[in-house]
Amino acid sequence: MMLKSRSAKFTRYLAATIIAASFATIASAQTADTILFNGKILTVDKDFSQQEALAIGDGRILATGTSAAMKKLAGDKARLVDLGGRTVIPGLTDGHIHGIRAALTFGTEVNWIGVPTLKDALEKIRAAAAAQKPGSWIVVAGGWTEAQFAEKRRPTPSEVAAIAPDNPVYIQHLYDWLLLSPKAMEALNIRDDNDVTPGGKLARDGDNKPTGIIEAGGNALGRIFDKLPKPTMEQQIDGSKKFFREMNSLGITGIVDGGGVSMYPASYQAVFKLWRDKQLTVRVAYHLCSPKPGSELADVQNLTQLLPPGFGDSMLHFNGPGEIIIWADWTDGDITPDGKAKLAEFLRWAASKGYTIQLHWNPDRTVHDLLDVVEGIDKDYPVRDLRWAVLHLYNASEDSLKRMKSLGLIWGVQDGLYFGGERLQKEVGAEQARMMPRIATAMKLGLVVGAGTDAHRVSSYNPFVSLQWYLDGTTIGGTKTRGDEEAPSRRQALEMYTRNSAFMANDDDKRGTLEPGKFADLAVLSADYMTAPVNDIGKIRSVLTMVGGKVVYAAPPFAER
Numbered sequence: 001m002m003l004k005s006r007s008a009k010f011t012r013y014l015a016a017t018i019i020a021a022s023f024a025t026i027a028s029a030q031t032a033d034t035i036l037f038n039g040k041i042l043t044v045d046k047d048f049s050q051q052e053a054l055a056i057g058d059g060r061i062l063a064t065g066t067s068a069a070m071k072k073l074a075g076d077k078a079r080l081v082d083l084g085g086r087t088v089i090p091g092l093t094d095g096h097i098h099g100i101r102a103a104l105t106f107g108t109e110v111n112w113i114g115v116p117t118l119k120d121a122l123e124k125i126r127a128a129a130a131a132q133k134p135g136s137w138i139v140v141a142g143g144w145t146e147a148q149f150a151e152k153r154r155p156t157p158s159e160v161a162a163i164a165p166d167n168p169v170y171i172q173h174l175y176d177w178l179l180l181s182p183k184a185m186e187a188l189n190i191r192d193d194n195d196v197t198p199g200g201k202l203a204r205d206g207d208n209k210p211t212g213i214i215e216a217g218g219n220a221l222g223r224i225f226d227k228l229p230k231p232t233m234e235q236q237i238d239g240s241k242k243f244f245r246e247m248n249s250l251g252i253t254g255i256v257d258g259g260g261v262s263m264y265p266a267s268y269q270a271v272f273k274l275w276r277d278k279q280l281t282v283r284v285a286y287h288l289c290s291p292k293p294g295s296e297l298a299d300v301q302n303l304t305q306l307l308p309p310g311f312g313d314s315m316l317h318f319n320g321p322g323e324i325i326i327w328a329d330w331t332d333g334d335i336t337p338d339g340k341a342k343l344a345e346f347l348r349w350a351a352s353k354g355y356t357i358q359l360h361w362n363p364d365r366t367v368h369d370l371l372d373v374v375e376g377i378d379k380d381y382p383v384r385d386l387r388w389a390v391l392h393l394y395n396a397s398e399d400s401l402k403r404m405k406s407l408g409l410i411w412g413v414q415d416g417l418y419f420g421g422e423r424l425q426k427e428v429g430a431e432q433a434r435m436m437p438r439i440a441t442a443m444k445l446g447l448v449v450g451a452g453t454d455a456h457r458v459s460s461y462n463p464f465v466s467l468q469w470y471l472d473g474t475t476i477g478g479t480k481t482r483g484d485e486e487a488p489s490r491r492q493a494l495e496m497y498t499r500n501s502a503f504m505a506n507d508d509d510k511r512g513t514l515e516p517g518k519f520a521d522l523a524v525l526s527a528d529y530m531t532a533p534v535n536d537i538g539k540i541r542s543v544l545t546m547v548g549g550k551v552v553y554a555a556p557p558f559a560e561r
């Protein structure tokens with residue numbers, strides 16, 4: 001709250017100077033309304049060149065260069081910002097996140113992201129129970145794992161019931177486990193495995209009574225989640241504003257949204273409202289998932305009648321179908337012949353219409369099914385310029401990556417193994433895990449590798465935590481699972497999070513680097529990303545974030561204390 005009002009004050013101040021300066025811009029196209037000087041500006045241009053200062057006019061970058069040269073471009077009323085030697089990066093873009101969904105409930109859910117102990121996590125439940133009315137739901141919808149807790153364990157139903165006896169409590173772990181308090185079991189009327197289909201299993205105690213723990217996958221968990229009361233439209237809008245500001249505080253200025261389980265046409269009303277009211281502080285490129293199994297292609301054909309490729313503007317645009325295309329391929333295992341045929345039919349249609357696609361795929365063992373389909377379509381409708389991205393695929397082999405490269409597919413690598421690395425090590429052995437994911441190999445092959453988090457059910461949305469993991473391959477529990485031979489360099493990791501993710505959003509001509517003509521989307525960092533110890537990269541924050549030259553977040557010294 002404090003920070004918000006501080007940054008609002010600064011924004012008003014800056015807005016006034018920009019309005020004053022915009023008259024000067026008419027006189028000379030090269031007159032800047034804002035100058036950032038005395039810094040270390042990582043432009044992330046093709047040479048990864050570094051500059052001391054940057055001039056902004058009318059929301060775009062006019063020029064970069066020395067402090068003296070940039071100050072010469074300043075109009076009479078221009079705002080001069082002394083960076084004090086700080087590092088500036090292009091605003092970060094999360095190339096695959098369920099941000100619109102996370103935003104809807106950000107104001108009403110209990111957030112366990114980054115909480116260091118189970119004791120603190122339970123304290124947040126206790127505080128929510130004290131603040132809310134008896135009978136109202138307390139929801140933790142993911143973003144945590146027991147490896148982050150000093151206690152190294154998950155909560156039990158009885159300890160949750162003890163601290164929130166009068167509220168139904170829902171605590172989801174990734175897409176594999178759910179804890180429901182007794183009140184929640186009662187409210188949802190869950191008595192046996194038939195109530196948690198498909199594939200869910202109730203854990204039972206010695207008396208064969210359900211304990212409240214449910215082992216289930218994404219599909220079943222989505223169905224249970226859909227039964228929870230929805231936040232009101234006002235709560236959704238408030239949550240969305242807060243979530244996007246939170247993203248701004250972490251240097252995020254853009255997202256590629258993957259839709260996701262439990263996302264329906266009505267789920268987009270809050271983000272559209274912020275967009276229409278010009279209150280969106282993150283650029284959104286959104287994908288549209290098939291809403292239900294069975295009629296995927298017909299549903300998406302219908303929904304996209306009014307959504308041609310790229311429909312929208314520079315703050316929000318439609319980026320194409322995905323990540324759930326055909327529900328049959330969303331099983332993380334084998335796809336049936338029928339499912340494969342339906343996938344081919346869907347993708348052929350998408351290619352013929354020129355849509356960008358996001359494709360969820362695990363594991364490498366079955367990705368040939370997907371690549372066969374895409375190769376078949378490519379003969380009739382070349383897909384290489386459509387920016388289709390394969391997501392996840394943490395165990396991609398070199399052969400699969402070569403096939404992806406020859407089709408011009410993008411590989412979107414998320415930091416899921418930051419949470420799941422130890423489990424992977426157990427499954428495949430330490431030696432195999434060292435090669436997962438093969439980021440350096442993919443880059444050597446020339447693939448565009450995009451960055452992102454897949455937050456917030458399965459991971460944290462913090463891009464600096466993600467950048468740290470790309471560089472050191474070390475999990476939240478402190479286990480180094482991936483070897484350095486597959487690590488990107490700091491430069492490459494930053495390129496993944498800026499220009500490559502902007503490429504996934506079909507926006508690389510407008511943003512993702514700090515070059516003249518591009519939007520002034522940038523973040524001034526609390527520490528130097530290029531020289532900070534790797535272990536400290538996850539702690540970096542933005543102290544000043546701009547979207548189109550407008551301040552969307554400011555912390556001291558750029559906001560009044």
Ligand SMILES: [Zn+2]
Nearest residue numbers: 096258323454
């Ligand atoms: Zn996803």
